[in-house]
């Protein structure tokens with residue numbers, strides 16, 4: 001979502017004359033669009049500002065803006081701690097960034113703007129074309145969260161669940177497809193909690209997917225991140241009726257133990273989670289799942305951890321994320337005792353080893369076979385291209401004349417844990 005927000009921030013500031021530069025020293029303004037999910041997020045922002053400061057020593061100071069969830073969480077504290085920061089803007093108020101910049105130059109006064117104006121934000125954004133212009137683009141359809149998992153800051157930094165207008169989303173999708181997008185990923189902190197009332201109708205995530213599935217030039221549809229509680233049957237049914245909806249799903253579970261899920265306030269249990277997997281697998285047997293795992297959540301016993309390992313082996317997750325629990329200030333879990341750091345590290349290594357082996361075995365399965373790849377880019381100075389399989393695995397392949405945006409069949413000739421490698425040459429001859 002930060003990538004989407006960053007692109008939209010650029011769409012906004014370009015209306016007052018700003019352009020992107022890759023030459024750091026040329027910049028008049030730095031916008032650090034921050035994420036609060038990762039460990040030590042706040043410290044990383046200060047380190048980055050330290051680097052900017054160093055680069056601009058003896059030069060004219062650039063305008064320094066911190067936006068995103070760290071800005072929301074830390075607010076005016078940031079300016080108090082680091083006077084090099086000129087402006088702090090929350091993730092629900094970045095649509096005002098151009099006015100705030102102009103205001104700053106008029107009054108020469110530092111600005112903190114962290115209102116939860118999500119309605120105003122999307123009202124403003126709909127007036128500006130989304131210029132991402134990529135083969136694979138994002139559209140935010142939902143923001144915020146009402147679930148309040150005990151370890152998570154999102155409900156505090158992004159605010160309550162909000163769903164954008166159905167029409168606005170579809171218009172944005174057409175804008176993107178008309179400028180070359182072939183794959184759309186629908187985004188939300190709880191994307192499948194999307195729930196919009198308009199024109200006497202109730203629109204769900206399934207309504208959006210069905211509408212996107214009708215767009216001729218769009219080839220692939222994905223959505224992330226989903227909560228198991230909101231994986232409703234109408235959404236699961238889309239895997240049957242919408243051929244452009246890709247056969248992989250990122251569905252965070254965090255732990256395979258019901259005891260820990262309860263302590264986390266996750267609002268789902270393992271049985272429910274596994275029932276979703278089964279329903280989807282009944283529709284498409286070779287469907288792939290990825291997930292998020294927290295190791296060493298306060299109160300986790302060895303037995304609880306073993307239940308997570310058992311679940312991972314049972315489902316065979318690919319492309320997953322795993323971390324040792326680390327407290328986020330202000331969340332209920334931050335007040336709990338953290339387990340032994342060394343033990344948690346051993347557990348994490350064990351869990352990640354299993355995930356890596358599953359991923360490796362999954363990639364090995366492609367060997368000698370041909371698979372459909374959406375071409376995203378040509379590698380610089382090489383006759384090689386990069387794209388992704390239907391299940392998101394990156395594929396680097398040789399080709400004489402394919403173009404970004406095409407769907408091509410690639411024969412896989414080698415692999416590692418993260419990537420597949422192949423060629424489309426013989427495949428083209430075969431097709432001819």
Ligand code: SF4
Nearest residue numbers: 145147148149152154
């Ligand atoms: S559902 Fe996701 S975004 Fe919401 S509180 Fe839980 S982890 Fe955070």
